[in-house]
Amino acid sequence: MAAVTLGPEGTYSHRATTAVADDGEIDFRQSVTAIVDAVASGEYGRGVIPIENSIEGSVTESLDALAEYDVAVVREIVTPIRHALLAQGPEFDTVASHSQALAQCRSYLEREYPDATLEAVASTAQGVEFARDDPSVAGIGHPANAEDGVDLEVLAEDIQDQDSNATRFFAIAPAAERSTGGGKTSLVVYPNANYPGLLLELLEPFAERDINLTRVESRPSGQRLGDYVFHVDFEAGLYESRTGAAIDDLEELAEKGWVKRLGSYDTEHVVE
Ligand SMILES: O=C(O)C(=O)C[C@]1(C(=O)O)C=C[C@@H](O)C=C1
Numbered sequence: 001m002a003a004v005t006l007g008p009e010g011t012y013s014h015r016a017t018t019a020v021a022d023d024g025e026i027d028f029r030q031s032v033t034a035i036v037d038a039v040a041s042g043e044y045g046r047g048v049i050p051i052e053n054s055i056e057g058s059v060t061e062s063l064d065a066l067a068e069y070d071v072a073v074v075r076e077i078v079t080p081i082r083h084a085l086l087a088q089g090p091e092f093d094t095v096a097s098h099s100q101a102l103a104q105c106r107s108y109l110e111r112e113y114p115d116a117t118l119e120a121v122a123s124t125a126q127g128v129e130f131a132r133d134d135p136s137v138a139g140i141g142h143p144a145n146a147e148d149g150v151d152l153e154v155l156a157e158d159i160q161d162q163d164s165n166a167t168r169f170f171a172i173a174p175a176a177e178r179s180t181g182g183g184k185t186s187l188v189v190y191p192n193a194n195y196p197g198l199l200l201e202l203l204e205p206f207a208e209r210d211i212n213l214t215r216v217e218s219r220p221s222g223q224r225l226g227d228y229v230f231h232v233d234f235e236a237g238l239y240e241s242r243t244g245a246a247i248d249d250l251e252e253l254a255e256k257g258w259v260k261r262l263g264s265y266d267t268e269h270v271v272e
Pocket residue numbers: 006010011012013014050053059081098100101122123124125167
């Protein structure tokens with residue numbers, strides 16, 4: 001079953017995908033939304049998208065695409081992210097990378113290259129491609145990208161602002177493959193309401209049943225200012241009766257909006 005992820009070859013998403021692509025066939029898209037769209041339409045059986053980073057937080061395009069498209073989350077992949085600075089030589093004036101990678105190296109870049117122009121591009125691997133084409137550009141990405149094609153110099157390694165830098169990815173599948181088994185579950189809740197205590201009421205169904213929430217993130221609904229969609233992750237499977245009861249309560253609270261079950265899944269830690 002072919003999988004699709006963020007390209008070109010050599011992105012961190014690509015590395016995470018090799019962990020879950022059964023037959024090794026992997027295609028690439030230039031944006032997370034295009035990946036989710038391709039999986040929702042059934043063009044691909046699997047997709048891998050970045051969700052959250054330990055330094056920079058949510059990948060908001062991914063959260064919004066999960067709220068908008070009908071797909072299932074079938075696995076969570078957590079991988080350490082160790083960035084390198086790659087260029088044809090030390091004389092460059094621009095650093096090109098994914099906005100998440102630039103942000104994860106913010107202190108390093110301000111300290112070592114305060115005058116460099118930072119250019120946000122579609123992915124880390126695309127930034128490295130630009131560096132390969134242009135001596136005035138350096139890329140930030142996985143150090144192994146230096147060896148593909150025309151060699152680049154690895155000017156510095158481990159330039160992320162925290163040694164423990166890690167990113168969480170979701171493997172997604174067409175909605176019909178939604179699983180109820182697995183240790184964690186993700187939901188998206190749109191209450192379409194705003195009153196004192198609403199957020200507290202949304203969290204109570206989990207607290208009452210001793211379900212441990214691992215993340216609550218709000219995103220603008222896009223409908224009007226101050227109106228939010230909530231992404232909720234917790235440690236219980238959809239197959240558990242307590243999860244079903246908690247979701248029943250949520251559906252009642254969100255009677256003017258909706259509750260979307262993204263699926264239950266297990267976590268894989270990929271170390272390179
Ligand atoms: O550009 C890449 O290599 C990606 O796979 C994207 C991405 C992200 O969006 O967070 C993935 C992992 C790292 O956190 C940096 C960038």
